[in-house]
Amino acid sequence: SVDASVIPLNQGISRLQVLVILYDVTYLRQVEKMQLDFVGNVSHELKTPVTAIAGFAETLLNGAKNDPATLNKFLGIIFDESKRLTQLINDILTLSRPETNRTVQATVALKKLVDDALRNLDKVIKDKQIRVEVAIAPDLQVVTDERKLTQIVRNLLNNAVFYNRLAGHVTITAQVVSDHLLLAVADTGIGIPEAEQARIFERFYRVDKARSRHNGGTGLGLAIVAELVKGMDGRVVVNSQVGVGSTFTVTLPVGQNNRPA
Ligand code: ADP
Secondary structure: OOHHHHHHHHHHHHHHHHHHHHHHHHHHHHHHHHHHHHHHHHHHHHHHHHHHHHHHHHHHHHHHHHHHHHHHHHHHHHHHHHHHHHHHHHHHHHOHHHHHOOEEEEEEHHHHHHHHHOOHHHHHHHOOOEEEEOOOOOOEEEEEHHHHHHHHHHHHHHHHHHOOOOOOEEEEEEHHHHHHHEEEEEEOOOOOHHHHHHHHOOOOOOOOOOHHHHOOOOHHHHHHHHHHHHOOOEEEEEEEOOOOOOEEEEEEEOOOOOOOO
16 A cells, blocks of 8 residues: 555656555565564574473573483483584574675586585484485586575585485485586485475475474575575575475576686
């Protein structure tokens, strides 16, 4: 709704300009609502780990610390919850930092970038006996924003591993086709119901809240991917079938650099 009195129709403003003003107002209201929703969600999400940390610490102080097994278990939970809190704060900062939109171009060796990202997941890949295949030419280089691409790859790999089944597979492919990088991360995990596939890129949207939390998820990984990809004028799409697996494909306009790094 718009207050017509704020529009000076009698000052020679064309019909087109009036339409632009109306659109702007609606857009600003939408942005305002999204910001309020986000703040509400953030507060709620922050409360969960903080409540757990406070609760377990209090129980320990009230005497539970005298039982070594309980002490160990509760300290483990407190440690895990504080790690989740840190991750949550980092993700929120990533989404709110204006630099998220600033681009720093550099020559990036793609296979190395993926291998480095995989190293962070070494332990869970071993524990879950996941077979990882990186199908990227060792000499493939692109000119892009390395920090942003790293974050995109990390978030997609995290999910491909965490939502995978025991002894599942993860396949990463990348190629450059007419100035565009096509990067795909495929898994043989639980899959995503079709009705949810569009929503998983929303902030804090999760198909299964309990499972996401158990994996240490913040519900922001794909929202960050979507935001970064959009800022780089790219696209991200998901192809998924429940019980079979998911493939996330990112398409980014990139420069090419054929000189050795
Ligand atoms: P989370 O921290 O919950 O993983 P994300 O934003 O990364 O947050 O993902 C949002 C939701 O999308 C997840 O909670 C999960 O339900 C679903 N999802 C994301 N990636 C995958 C995947 N590779 N396989 C199955 N489900 C996935």
